[in-house]
Amino acid sequence: MASEERSERTVSSTIVNLAEEAKDFREGVKAPSPAFLSICKSLVAGGVAGGVSRTAVAPLERLKILLQVQNPHSIKYSGTVQGLKYIWRTEGFTGLFKGNGTNCARIVPNSAVKFFSYEEASKGILWLYRKQTGNEDAKLTPVLRLGAGACAGIIAMSATYPMDMVRGRLTVQTDKSPTQYRGIFHALKTVFIEEGPRALYKGWLPSVIGVIPYVGLNFAVYESLKDWLIRSKPFRLNEDSELSVTTKLACGAAAGTVGQTVAYPLDVIRRRMQMVGWKHAASVVTGDGKSKAPLEYTGMIDAFRKTVRNEGFGALYKGLVPNSVKVVPSIAIAFVTYEVVKDALGVEMRISD
Template sequence: MAQSKKKAANFEIIIKNLLAGGVAGICSKTVVAPLDRVKILLQAQHTHYKHLGVFSGLREVVRRENFLALYKGNFVQMIRTIPYAATQFTAFEQYKKHLGGLFGQGSHLDGFLAGAAGGVTAAGITYPLDTIRARLAFQVTSNTLYSGIRHAAVTMFKEEGGLRALYRGFWSNMLGMIPYAGFSFYTFDKLKYLCMKSAPHYFCSEHKTNTGGLILNVPAKLLCGGAAGAVAHTFSYPLDVTKRRMQLAMMNPTTHKYALGMWYTIKMIYIEDGIVKGLYRGMSVNFLRAVPFVAVGFATYEVMKQMLDLDTGIRL
């Protein structure tokens, strides 16, 4: 009887984490959707946009297409984001729970590995939708290859080698996800603890969890999340650029070479454009989107956990 109650309680916690993560993903992706589209256009050096910067790119998308074009591909992004974010946050909580103390009490490695494993789990499940979303976001109104999600998926499957086409750039994404997700969750957790320990009167709300733990206020959650995003993206960005080049390789005959493999693509990007204008191309827009994206994501997730009576506090 006690065992069945424990299983039911664990199942309820997982469902609540999934819900909190899904809502967090929707909010964070919607906030940065216009910057996401410009980032993709800059990363893959679209003919009409490769000479532009962040703000001029945003203006040019509106001028060349329309305001709603800033959200092109966002519908499929929402379809992907709900299971992705829900799985990532929930998997992180489960991995952290099972890894707790494995490398010694208070080990930094536990948090990093739990975050990395959560990101890899979520990315592996939803990767085809990420590829389709990138294709839809990359095309412009005057030169449309795909009419929608289903048409893009079917066309790629039929004309580009089946399921392999939907997973092109997968290993680059997986390798990039380890430092990205690992440093995101690790940095957020450490900054959260530091804020609570060093200045709880500034960073913590007056309310406490049902176990007596302190709770960060919303500005502190946004601050910790933004810092976590900046750190994580700095380490993982070149692999994100590589992934995008591979995902979009077959859309133009001149870029087919990027479909030949991850290491070949990295080498070609470096040879042709170098580090700053190649492997870190679009990094400025990425920082502009990464900080609010991760900040809103973590802040919403923490707020949702409080609303669902999941203990997010720390007892010092």
């Protein structure tokens, strides 16, 4: 009992000390401690990882969203290659990266918070697990990693959701749209004024539900695969050995494939719910001025029901091919970039520690 009280006092003391050090650093009183610098470097590494990975696959990200929300009565994007060619032909090279600035403005803080939250959640869950089992040498299991990843995904997604909301609309609009969002802040302001503050969180529920298997599986599969490869006989590595960058990329690709396949239908529903209330959504997607008005959804279940009833079950996987092509390298690049940047910044703590 005494040891538990000492442990709780130590945690509380650490939090207080970090807060005081941050204040002193802003006021120029003294240099930040190694612990505070480690946290900042971890956040920077996560942000860089998110920005690099998303920019690398920005054209596929835009095509995925266009496929998800296009009007079924006026098909313009019929596949990955055709869709990319159509965007290039009608909007030029810059059209392939439309909405990427907004995406990076969202994903950089999202990725920073996600990776850092995973590290902290992992440590907290491991501490509770060791306390419950009485085994001080216990390691994180795939299920515990899944839980830590789910916590990290929910925290990061909720913190940056309005940015994701307007990013979807900026990505969908074209030069023929009757009303143009001029940028991130203009879109946020316009949605807030015309549709109300709650509109900024349209599709939040399926996002929360979807982020649990998506982010959770990403971290769980990535870390578990790394552990398995280190311990497997073909590699003959000990626990202190490092896998090659190529092997880590393969682990990240596998993690991304599993996570996105499970959570993809929820991503489609989220994106469609985000378009509800935008009176120019249909014309933005089809550009023909004669398309039917977008469906209205009363909630997540209603969106699922109407999508399947009107377009079939396959509609829940619209855009899956470009998303698969996008997610595999994106997740792989994000994980590896995160670890490389942390090594470059000299941070000893890693996501598998």
